[in-house]
Amino acid sequence: MCGRFTLAATPDEVAAFxxxxxxxxFPPRYNIAPTQPILMAMAGPPREPGSNLPDRVALLVRWGLIPSWCKDPKALPLLINARSETAAEKNAFRAAMRHRxxxxxxxxxxxxxxEGKSKQAYLIRPKGGGLMAFGALMETYADxxxxxxxxxxxxxxxxxxxIAAIHDRMPVVVRPADFARWLDCRTREPRDVADLLAPVEPGFFEAIAISDKVNKVANTGPDIQEPIGVAPPAPQPAGKPKAAARAAPADQLKLF
Structure with a gap:
């Protein structure tokens, strides 16, 4: 799963990307947590002929999807992640996977x-730094x-x-060359972009051991990303079974 992430880039860098x-x-954000506002980009309305405006729009959304059909959000688990393998069939995500x-x-x-009874935190980022884009879904909920x-x-x-040496799941990373195809919900169905849901190749990321400061949502400064000198775990050999999924912290399963 992905329960925290960071966006430490300037607005101009993000807009260009x-x-x-x-x-x-907006300021750099070093410890973005569920239910907080997050930035998304989606395909915009069709452009007029000759227009030089970007065909993508940016919006702020609440991290934690609420399906449009939900009658009582308090009775719904906090849907911060969607398994890409089943999102096109699951009732909570099917419409967003097709249209949003x-x-x-x-x-x-x-x-x-x-690690035994303890947990070691890692910052996982593109090797050498820089921006990336997670594949995501958006839904507008009306109470x-x-x-x-x-x-x-x-x-x-x-x-x-x-990454399997740390956890058995990771965010879907969509490369810039595939942005337009991924966001095109007018002419491309989920099956037409299913190939983009594969794990990013080994070597794309680097894993940096950090302190447990990141565990507390109140800690939002860049110091939470300081390395602590622990070597990253060795990659798992191909074919070796991955570790059992880690249970989501209880506070991430509550909407309010």
């Missing part, structure tokens, strides 16, 4: 490796009073051999 209009100013595919910009995410809220979830896939 996603090919959207200029973004409002999105991208979430990030500069890294956090994962925890179980009984008529108020609307945009919500979203990160798509996950099986970990590659490198």
């Amino acid at each position: 996603l090919a959207t209009l200029e973004l409002d100013a 595919r999105a991208l979430i910009p990030a500069t890294g995410f956090y994962e925890w490796k179980r 009984p009073g008529g108020a609307e809220i945009d919500t979203g979830a990160i798509l996950t896939t099986a970990a590659n051999d490198q």
